[in-house]
Amino acid sequence: MNLIELNNISKSFTTGFWQQKKVINEINLIVKQGEFVVLRGANGAGKTTLLNIVLGLLKPDSGKVELFGYSPQNPQSKTRVGVVLQKVAVPKNLKVKELVDLLRSYYPSPLSTEEILNTVNLNGKHDAWASNLSGGQEQRLYFALALAGNPELLILDEPTRNLDRDGCSDFWNQVKSCRKKGIAILIVTNNQSDWEELNHIATRSITICDGRISEDKVINDSDSELKIVPGENQIQKHRPTRLGLLSPLFKQTWVELVQLLRNPLYLLGIFIFSSLVALCPPDKQFGKLGLLFFGGLSLLTFAIDRLGKRVASERIEGWLKLLRVTPLPPAIYLAAKILMALLVLTVSLSLVFSLGAWRMGIEETLGEWITMFLSLILGVIPFAILGLALGYLFKPKSVDSIIGLSVPLALFTCGLPLPYPKFVQDLVIYSPFYHYGQLALWSARLDYDNQLVLHLLWLIWAGCMFSFLAIWAYQRDQVIE
Secondary structure: OOOEEEEEEEEEEEEEOOEEEEEEEEEEEEEOOOOEEEEEOOOOOOHHHHHHHHOOOOOOOEEEEEEOOEOOOOHHHHOOEEEEOOOOOOOOOOEHHHHHHHHHOOOOOOOOHHHHHHHOOOOOOOOOEHHHOOHHHHHHHHHHHHHOOOOOEEEEEOOOOOOOHHHHHHHHHHHHHHHHOOOEEEEEOOOOOHHHHHHHHOOEEEEEEOOEEEEEEEOOOOOOOOOOOOOOOOOOOOOOOOOOOHHHHHHHHHHHHHHHHOOHHHHHHHHHHHHHHHHOOOOOOOHHHHHHHHHHHHHHHHHHHHHHHHHHHHHHHOHHHHHHOOOOOHHHHHHHHHHHHHHHHHHHHHHHHHHHHHHHOOOOOHHHHHHHHHHHHHHOHHHHHHHHHHHHHOOHHHHHHHHHHHHHHHHHHOOOOOOOOHHHHHHHOOOHHHHHHHHHHHHOOOOOOOOHHHHHHHHHHHHHHHHHHHHHHHHOHHHHO
């Protein structure tokens, strides 16, 4: 089976008003098991674009791409691939060991954390913060993450940048070790010093010029000085390639929670906002309606704001790009963020209800409190998904502006008895905020429009539409910019 197979691949980008620039033009390429292929070309020749197409970060305008026999958009195609890319970043509030453990959870047969860190000479850096690593150590960390899944194919884009002489020497020793295990390699490098090593261990050199392959030549044939060593060091054949879902979901959710707990000021702000309900006047007429309104507003603000800005930041910084070259399914990534948000929202709403009930003297049965609680928590899920979609679609500053508009929109369309013109009232009922408000009123046994099933169906429909939008935005071409 060919590890990489490209058939007549072309890709263009918009460079101006209705202007298209063809970066890749009808390229055919096959990379087989055990090969070491060097991709050369001037800056802007299309090397990185070609790698992004191979990895599913970009979709070609025409042609067919296969990675281990699958479409590169299929997470299954990444289970035996390790990648080092340019312009990526890891979360700054995670430690080296935590990052390696997280990436390991994405693969069906990963290497051990100790073996990975020892291989890249990061032993002793287990508890170091990723943000405190030097440039060379950071590059070693990216190589460690590429090795996490025990790959059969390594794709390396300028892997020696930021490395000093000793770092480069260590890197090439690691590459030679990978070659002896039978791991295939596709590398892009413009570093002239790398060619001293590549001339001895690479098998092919491919040059791209003006979007086409202008040269494809053999560097070393089967008599190359670097032999694959048979036996226990060779890559495992017939190893598991199916990825379980529970392990990556649990690990991803745990890491999301850890990152949130390591941002105490943000958490403090959430809980202070929730505690403001204690300042409300003890007005029994205001009572449950005010409690529902305050609780729903705090949930909506966190669900849309926190998730939207967080995802937008991860996308711009490059963490999302790194995740997309792993087998992590988009649905798992989305679900982990939703679960983390629900946990925080549960604590926040519990605080609102307990303080509000004490301040306003509200007395309800346990069953009635549970009904109100679940209605508000479950009803906010579509809006949390909307926050994710906004984060994938827009940059952080734009997300701030959109979220700033969403709060007054929620207040305006949630069903409050405001003096709307008739045509505005007709439009309001199409707002998911309206149906969320009606669900909250039903849960508190207050006056609502007696269309509970309709409101539930509307919220489910909105959740599905926002989910499709979020997944599409997660996978779209522009996410790699």
